[in-house]
Amino acid sequence: MSGENKSAYPFYIIVGSLVCLVILSQLNFSLSFKDFQFRRLDMLSELRSSNPEKKELTAGKNSSKLSHSDTAAAATGNTPASTVVNPDVSYDFMAYKGILNYPTPGEGSVDNAGISRFLTALKELKAGKRKKVRIAYFGDSMIEGDLITSDLRDSLQTFFGGAGVGFVPITSVVASYRTTITHTFSGNWKDYHYKNSPPANISLGLSGHTFYPGGDSWIKYTPVKKPRLDKFDEISVLYGPSEAGTININDKAYTLSGNAPVNRLDLRQDTGAPSLTIKYGGGPTVPFYGVCFETERGVYVDNFSFRGISGVELGHLSADMVRRMQQERPYDLIVLHYGANVLFRPELTDYSWYERPMKKVVDSLRRDLPGTSFLIVGTADKSYKKGDRYITAPGVEALLKVQHDLASEYGTAYWNLYAAMGGQGSMVKWVEGDTVLANKDYTHLNRQGASKVGALLYKAIMNDYRHGE
Template identity: 30%
Template sequence: VEDGPAGQATASKPGEIEDPSGRALDHFFEALEKTETEGGQTRVCHYGDSPITNDGITLTVRRKLQLRFGDAGHGFILIARPWGWYSHANVSHEASAGWESDPISISRGDRLYGLGGVSFTTNRAGVTASFGTTEEGDTGRSVSSFIIHYLKQPGGGDFEIYMDGTAYARVSTAAEDTRSAFHRVEVPNGPHKLTVETVGNGEARLFGVVLENGGRGVQYDSLGVNGAYIGLLANYIDPDHWFEQLRHRRPDLVIIGYGANESQFERLPMDQYERDTKEVIRRIRTALPGVSILFIGPMDRGARGAGGAIITRPMIPRLISCQRRIAAEAGCAFFDTFTAMGGEGTVDLWYKAKPKLMGGDFTHPTAQGAEIVGTLIYDALIEAYEKRK
């Protein structure tokens, strides 16, 4: 098949999922169909960069999937806010001061960042984080279990669990070896609030909490990290640790949505970028044989050009072409967000729109813009799902 703009296969139309193999999303679609017809749950892990750290794009995809297939729970949330704008919708989430956050980055540490790419530690007593249902909206109003993701380690401290304000359990994070650990708290299905509070008898290291609803439906984890790029998952998270996290979570679909940060480097070494992308695919499939993988290409990202005009960054089409080719060669699906939202010059139009659809950094969409992008992704997934049925 000949390539069109930005390497787009002419057999696909803008806004459609591209899958030359015809099988890349089979596992995900089989899970969705079982959820729709028999009950059960479908899980999605969506990895990405800062445009999803406020849950804007992912909120829309999650909500629409849950309204269609059922609300099986919000999914994974980081323990605290590593960035001021980190937030999740349709859930309550609070954290006290005292957590030291360590987002995945180029570092020489132990590279244990949990499912969501951020580790939180404290030696202090009385440091808290709370998670619960929401009283508003059409999703997120019930929960049947909370799963606390933390690290077992030598000398690890304890944390207390409170359920709806009442002491529930005390958990020790001490162990002879260092490994991922998960503590499940079951509750009657309904509105609840879980709080963890550190005891201060050693370092407590936590990653996040999953909210599950026992009924049929979809869980959708928004796993965005500020400044993230594909190379971090390939080189700067311990692979065995990441395997533990993914295998415990058991997603039916892993979405990889990077490119915004890579696009600022016009001399980005594409050979290294390709090696890193293939390594991430290999790691995911090592942890989760048979899982569906979907690459979501970057949105249009703008910069000031000659005369102050807002232009598309030149690396965006190159990254999209590379992602599309690697996805096709590896049997993964691909969604071209850039073309679906309008292609070259979209940032200029979105920034000048009333109300604005793109922020002044020409990178992060407004709430209205994020809803448009999330709807494009949801519509593409559903169209491909319905064609398969």
């Protein structure tokens, strides 16, 4: 022993320790002590590209996992670049925070996949090749009062141009809550809608409402003191079939005519009249849908919120009305954002009862709006109390799968709001965090949370937009 070189001992200890660590790192198990956890060692991790734009999203056929870089992007909160997906490959849509663009079945080309046509329209607008781009954003109480859509609209108009709040219904149960326009009206409008079984001869408007005036019905719209919302410019009154009905707009008489399911009266706001007051002038009764506020150029986001619905109600819309609306006020993107009212039983995980009618809705809308891009927004997280704490409802991920399958089957885009919020348990964090982003019902966002979601969706859209530049 006296002949040994003891100076080599530290070297042996270091080498032995490294060998043990490498062996442990290659074992496929999880062992944790407080906040420490063993994980597989990747000796070449620093040499690999971490840029998600250069990584392929796909894995093997029937895989449910993203590539390494996109999984990392989902974990860190980074939104990956545009992804046109291979229909023969499955993806970990439950964790992916970007927009998945599915090609239309049978077309064979990815040029029109997901929101591709919408992105082309935005590029044409930016290049001065077209005047307007419109988005119809359908949803439930998650977007009422112009929540989410107001921030999305403001961001898009800041970058692409435009001013104005877009479509506003004749009356609204949340008019006093909305901050993007001041909206008052008389109480004698008759509102036919999804939930009060309108007569068969009444066609509902795109918002799910049709309004009939009483003898002296009126509405008043006033701009608010916010950028791009502080004055009216181009105004359009949307109404149904009319045989010479009359209205007075700021005390000027107009005759309404037209037998189409949707007709439009266009006017410019007088510079000396900051508000717009419309009074029913008598004559044949006219069905009204709403009033639109725009400028000559830019992006416009119409909020079509309806409290308490699941989205299947859109199947009650007349195909003739939808097609005519597209002629009078064409949309480049349709957003379908539902889920809160589908999750009425938090532990329910079978949503086949919902999938079947929603397939008909998506199918009919795609048929009636050819050439329009569609985006399905996966439901937000929803928590319920189990025992002494709130947890994510089991039905959330089951519903997300149904919504994703609709997108992949019908060739629309898909954006997982649940993943964008943070995934499992995120609603609890949004309610109970230092910055409160959601209400105590653990379902609905507050204004600050809605603003964040609007910003997240805008970022996801712009990632796709810039990826194609």
